[in-house]
Amino acid sequence: MSTSRFTNGFTQNSSFQPFGQMGIPDPVWMMQDSDDMFNVAMATGYTVSATGNGAVTKQNAAGGVVLFTTNTSTPLATDYVSIQRPNGNFQLSSSAKTAFVARISLADIVNPSVDIGLIDVTSTPFSDITDGIYLSTVSGSSTWSLIARSGNSTVGSAALNFTPVANTFFDIGFLYTPEFGNVIAFAGSNLVGNKSGGQEDRALLGPVARITPTALTSALLSPTISIQSGTATSKTMQLDFWSCATER
Numbered sequence: 001m002s003t004s005r006f007t008n009g010f011t012q013n014s015s016f017q018p019f020g021q022m023g024i025p026d027p028v029w030m031m032q033d034s035d036d037m038f039n040v041a042m043a044t045g046y047t048v049s050a051t052g053n054g055a056v057t058k059q060n061a062a063g064g065v066v067l068f069t070t071n072t073s074t075p076l077a078t079d080y081v082s083i084q085r086p087n088g089n090f091q092l093s094s095s096a097k098t099a100f101v102a103r104i105s106l107a108d109i110v111n112p113s114v115d116i117g118l119i120d121v122t123s124t125p126f127s128d129i130t131d132g133i134y135l136s137t138v139s140g141s142s143t144w145s146l147i148a149r150s151g152n153s154t155v156g157s158a159a160l161n162f163t164p165v166a167n168t169f170f171d172i173g174f175l176y177t178p179e180f181g182n183v184i185a186f187a188g189s190n191l192v193g194n195k196s197g198g199q200e201d202r203a204l205l206g207p208v209a210r211i212t213p214t215a216l217t218s219a220l221l222s223p224t225i226s227i228q229s230g231t232a233t234s235k236t237m238q239l240d241f242w243s244c245a246t247e248r
Contacts (some may be wrong), residue, residue: 032066033085033223034243037064046083049123049226054081059238068237070112070229077139080228082128088121088220094134094178096247100133101173101192102225103240109142109166112235113228116172118221118244119149125226131219133183135160135172139230146174146185148213156211162187169240181216185209192241 009023019026035045042048042056050056052071059065071079090100102116115125117134130152137144142163148156164170164187171191174183184207223244227237 009222012129015194028248030245030247031090032243032245033089036241037066037239042066042083045085047086047123048081048083049125050081051076051079054079056081056083061238063240065083066239068225068227068239070235072229072234075229075232075234077229077231078126079234080226082125082224082226084119084121084123084125084224084226085222086121088222090118090221090223090244090246091218092118092176092216092221093246094181094216096178098133098176098244098246100223100242100244102242103169103171103192104225104237105167105169105234105240106164106227107167109137109164111139111230111233112237113137113139113230114237115224115226116242117174117224119224119230120217120219121222125224126228131217131222132224133174133176133213134186134224135174135185137150137175144172144187146183146209146211148211148217150213150217150219152214153215153219153245155215156183156213158185158209158211160187171236174229181212183211183213231241 012029013020013026053073054071057067058163059067068081070081089114091212100117115136119129119134129148133148138145145159172187187208229235
């Protein structure tokens with residue numbers, strides 16, 4: 001990887017804006033939030049919802065990783081673990097781009113249900129998602145779907161042309177583009193990070209699904225990652241990072 005040098009600085013801002021002459025990137029140019037799971041503080045950084053003894057725990061792993069484990073004490077198919085930022089701080093707009101991505105791995109790619117993305121604030125993501133855009137897989141299938149919800153109705157959905165591999169990290173996310181009102185899904189390995197030297201995952205560089213929601217929710221949404229067992233055995237999921245941004 002070669003290094004580019006901008007010795008006079010650079011900025012995204014216009015000349016009339018306060019940071020327009022500073023020569024540094026404006027950290028609040030977009031509304032954004034992310035967590036690379038290095039200095040994770042679940043108790044203060046998230047609302048953690050779980051049944052039984054389900055938990056999210058920090059792991060000794062390169063890059064920072066947390067482990068989701070659903071209830072292990074007399075487990076039920078409905079057991080789940082979910083983390084969500086405590087407040088709804090993202091709002092979709094028909095005039096602004098929004099993107100979300102996460103890197104996860106699943107020990108079982110068929111039986112658990114998983115919801116990942118931007119949804120309304122809730123402690124029960126597997127029973128009452130009313131609004132949001134998110135990626136989902138349901139128990140009994142390895143197929144993932146891109147889903148848009150508004151006012152407790154599904155306003156767009158499509159299956160992804162992608163099947164994960166058990167115990168292998170993969171990236172999954174979406175981009176909302178206002179030009180045509182499309183939501184584009186991305187999924188595959190190595191979709192985040194330095195990809196110079198032809199390292200791109202060209203087989204799954206995206207998009208792997210596309211929808212045009214018939215309505216765009218105006219609800220305040222929160223980054224959410226959740227897993228439900230699906231069968232009467234405990235399930236696990238690893239989370240390396242997530243990131244979300246929307247234009248101001």
